[in-house]
Amino acid sequence: MSQQQFPSTGSALAGKVALITGASRGIGLAIAERFVDEGAQVILVSRKQDQLDEVAAQLRSRGATAHPIAAHMGKLDDVRELVDTLDTRGLAVDVLVNNAGISPPHEGSLTDTTEALWDKVMDVNLKGPFFLTAAIGKRMAARGGGTVVNISTTSALMAQPEIGTYCISKAGLNTMTRCFARELGPQGVRVNAISCGVIKTAMGDHTLNDPGRYADMMKINPLKRPGYPEEVASTALFLATGASSYSTGLILQVDGGVLA
Numbered sequence: 111m112s113q114q115q116f117p118s119t120g121s122a123l124a125g126k127v128a129l130i131t132g133a134s135r136g137i138g139l140a141i142a143e144r145f146v147d148e149g150a151q152v153i154l155v156s157r158k159q160d161q162l163d164e165v166a167a168q169l170r171s172r173g174a175t176a177h178p179i180a181a182h183m184g185k186l187d188d189v190r191e192l193v194d195t196l197d198t199r200g201l202a203v204d205v206l207v208n209n210a211g212i213s214p215p216h217e218g219s220l221t222d223t224t225e226a227l228w229d230k231v232m233d234v235n236l237k238g239p240f241f242l243t244a245a246i247g248k249r250m251a252a253r254g255g256g257t258v259v260n261i262s263t264t265s266a267l268m269a270q271p272e273i274g275t276y277c278i279s280k281a282g283l284n285t286m287t288r289c290f291a292r293e294l295g296p297q298g299v300r301v302n303a304i305s306c307g308v309i310k311t312a313m314g315d316h317t318l319n320d321p322g323r324y325a326d327m328m329k330i331n332p333l334k335r336p337g338y339p340e341e342v343a344s345t346a347l348f349l350a351t352g353a354s355s356y357s358t359g360l361i362l363q364v365d366g367g368v369l370a
């Protein structure tokens with residue numbers, strides 16, 4: 111099932127440049143597709159250049175301008191190189207979507223978490239998005255505006271020790287959203303986040319393909335189904351555009367109502 115709840119005008123992002131991390135599949139790909147359908151030029155970022163090239167080719171066949179640029183969001187050298195590449199190519203970002211993320215399950219107890227796992231999760235889910243937002247947010251502010259959309263999770267609010275570092279990293283992303291919203295708001299840059307429930311992607315399938323986890327999720331989900339990447343994409347479009355012009359520092363639930 112695929113759902114598109116926010117009607118398309120075909121021009122909500124006309125003339126805008128949007129950078130989406132984790133754009134090779136899942137939620138990031140759906141956001142890139144939705145933004146292209148609304149007239150945006152897109153910068154596609156993930157680790158694997160060949161996969162990004164394929165996505166870019168698909169989007170170009172729909173008439174889009176797409177720039178596939180490989181970068182590891184957990185490596186600050188890659189983040190800096192990405193920003194340098196944008197500057198060199200004259201790509202001024204109007205919309206930044208920090209979507210790339212990982213949620214590796216812990217082996218054993220949370221109390222036995224290794225420093226390596228902690229660093230890996232924090233680097234990709236928090237450090238990379240922080241420094242990318244700092245660099246691009248500064249450029250947006252200098253140009254008089256822009257929007258940032260961070261892709262977070264209900265797990266930031268509902269403790270799940272088996273993916274505890276993920277929960278903690280995304281709680282940090284929520285607070286990062288509010289800090290940058292206050293810092294950059296006076297200069298016309300709005301910073302918001304989407305708090306996703308379980309969404310049908312490679313990452314979401316970890317829960318959806320496990321009958322026990324799926325049953326647990328359904329017990330607390332009033333809509334009694336998982337979400338779809340297109341439903342996150344339509345919310346990202348709302349937060350990226352003037353449709354949400356009086357909102358910043360918002361953590362918007364797209365979770366089937368699990369926190370209701």
Ligand SMILES: NC(=O)c1ccc[n+]([C@@H]2O[C@H](COP(=O)([O-])OP(=O)(O)OC[C@H]3O[C@@H](n4cnc5c(N)ncnc54)[C@H](OP(=O)(O)O)[C@@H]3O)[C@@H](O)[C@H]2O)c1
Nearest residue numbers: 132134136137156157183210211263306308309311313314
């Ligand atoms: N699916 C859910 O149920 C769910 C729920 C709540 C929140 N979220 C959040 O939604 C976001 C997207 O998740 P998804 O479900 O679409 O996951 P996904 O299907 O696993 O896609 C993840 C994307 O991020 C990229 N990526 C992973 N590590 C990266 C890195 N180090 N540097 C750059 N790119 C990287 C991947 O490409 P490469 O592997 O090629 O780099 C891929 O494009 C994540 O932040 C996740 O936490 C998802």
